[in-house]
Amino acid sequence: MPGQVDALTVSVWRGAAAGRYVDYQVPHRTSQTVLDIVTYIQRRLDPTLSYRFSCRVGVCGSCAMTVNGVPRWTCRTHVDRVAKDRKLEIGPLRNLPVIKDLATDMRAFFDKWARAKGQFQPPATPAADFARVDPASAARREADAAIECIGCAVCYSACDVVAWNPDYLGPAALNRAWSLVNDVRDAGGAERLAAVSGDAGCHSCHSHQACAERCPKQLNPTAAIAGLKRATLKAALTGAL
Amino acid sequence: MSARAQTYLWFAQRLSGAVLALCVAVHLATIILAVQGGLSAAEILGRTRGSTAWAAFYAAFVLAVAVHAPIGLRAILREWTLWRGRGLDAAVALVGVGLALLGWRAVGAVVG
Structure with missing residues (x-):
């Protein structure tokens, strides 16, 4: 042969x-x-x-x-x-x-994307014009870093926190939420931050970085989760959460 | 517990962790320096008794422990046992109060 x-x-x-x-x-x-x-x-x-x-x-x-x-x-x-x-x-x-x-069975994995409000949320009133997003803006660059996920569940499988806490949303769903938090067209705002907070959300991450180590696309969900921690704190301090 | 409360809980642990990093470093450096001339109860009390600075330092150290440890304990218990809910929150809060009271009592004993 x-x-x-x-x-x-x-x-x-x-x-x-x-x-x-x-x-x-x-x-x-x-x-x-x-x-x-x-x-x-x-x-x-x-x-x-x-x-x-x-x-x-x-x-x-x-x-x-x-x-x-x-x-x-x-x-x-x-x-x-x-x-x-x-x-x-x-x-x-x-x-x-x-x-x-x-x-x-991938249902739990993808159901958690929905629980993390991983879908684009348009504003109640449609925008009058196209959103102009500067490719060099900080938010766009953060979204760029998170956006290439292919949903393979390698990070979810590598995550010890998922193993310990079956309710934990996991790196992929939180990474997806972070890309939407940085999407200036999205109106999900505080509702999404509330969905990704707490014992099942970003605050349970131990920053082991197994997700980042194993991601075949070299994404860094740990960094996205750290971004969510900062964003939720800011929202809590300003009364938005 | 609300999303806001859980976010503050996380922040409290981060903040107290940063305070602990500093306190532990100062505490260890003090121990290493103090034993150079021999370690005795009299030597320790000689340094701490009547000292407002050491009282303030160790009071803050105890407070950081009393905030940091129960939040971490809550996370560990949630990950390793099936204990959830208000009973768990109340139990770890009690641990925090206990740590604060015992710690401050010890601080009072060496600075008073």
């Missing part, structure tokens, strides 16, 4: 919350991604394996899994970078219920 050099032993989680790791022998090829491995197993070795993917080029955010204990986007993770002693362990994302094998 072209490019094939040897075989990898790949342990893959099979089952739901109760299950076990099953070993597969997969040919190792050059420039092979972890998603290639999972696809090979499903197409050649065991068609009952369930997993989720779509674009295969790091845009859609649907193929995240736990690879050798670390949450990663599998379509852009090269096997050569993560395999240890020709071995890989591939499991579902942490902090989310497992539906089957490598597919997790």
